[in-house]
Amino acid sequence: DAKTTQPNSMESNEEEPVHLPCNHSTISGTDYIHWYRQLPSQGPEYVIHGLTSNVNNRMASLAIAEDRKSSTLILHRATLRDAAVYYCILKPTGNQFYFGTGTSLTVIP
Amino acid sequence: GAVVSQHPSRVICKSGTSVKIECRSLDFQATTMFWYRQFPKQSLMLMATSNEGSKATYEQGVEKDKFLINHASLTLSTLTVTSAHPEDSSFYICSANQGSNQPQHFGDGTRLSIL
Numbered sequence: 001d002a003k004t005t006q007p008n009s010m011e012s013n014e015e016e017p018v019h020l021p022c023n024h025s026t027i028s029g030t031d032y033i034h035w036y037r038q039l040p041s042q043g044p045e046y047v048i049h050g051l052t053s054n055v056n057n058r059m060a061s062l063a064i065a066e067d068r069k070s071s072t073l074i075l076h077r078a079t080l081r082d083a084a085v086y087y088c089i090l091k092p093t094g095n096q097f098y099f100g101t102g103t104s105l106t107v108i109p
Numbered sequence: 110g111a112v113v114s115q116h117p118s119r120v121i122c123k124s125g126t127s128v129k130i131e132c133r134s135l136d137f138q139a140t141t142m143f144w145y146r147q148f149p150k151q152s153l154m155l156m157a158t159s160n161e162g163s164k165a166t167y168e169q170g171v172e173k174d175k176f177l178i179n180h181a182s183l184t185l186s187t188l189t190v191t192s193a194h195p196e197d198s199s200f201y202i203c204s205a206n207q208g209s210n211q212p213q214h215f216g217d218g219t220r221l222s223i224l
Contacts (some may be wrong), residue, residue: 034212087152
């Protein structure tokens with residue numbers, strides 16, 4: 001399973017944008033890039049996913065590098081409710097998800 | 110949106126007890142569901158893939174006789190932790206999706222505590 005590398009932790013001030021990076025240098029051509037987040041004592045929550053093009057939804061934006069070896073999850077205005085562990089996952093054709101260590105995001109009021 | 114329901118949310122029981130956890134897809138059919146385990150301050154670890162109408166596929170190092178999985182219908186998978194011991198105490202989470210390139214939908218997890 002392809003590996004992702006994320007910083008262990010990041011901090012952001014409330015109402016400011018947050019850019020969460022993810023490196024995936026061994027990504028293959030059919031791997032989708034998925035982002036999930038997990039609040040304490042809850043199951044992960046889907047945030048966004050993409051293959052090659054940048055993606056936007058109501059929660060976030062996903063910027064994918066042209067060579068697809070890295071991606072960035074962008075939260076446009078961090079709120080206290082965005083404090084969570086964010087996981088970047090590569091998903092090949094098929095269904096299994098293998099989680100990495102994720103980034104713990106702290107939002108400072 | 111798609112919802113996955115997990116029950117119970119919390120179990121506390123004595124060592125040696127077998128515990129069953131249910132995972133249901135509420136508004137879609139799932140031929141495949143997944144079971145994860147998460148220890149405190151660690152990431153989720155995939156334990157097994159539950160396949161409707163056939164045997165589950167276990168990840169390396171996961172004891173299939175210890176963690177029994179049954180996927181008898183397109184909306185229900187169960188995980189039974191047999192003869193649970195304190196080291197089995199963990200947060201167990203299930204997931205399912207609506208298609209191979211669709212997002213996974215996760216249950217809210219089951220906190221299992223073995224005394």
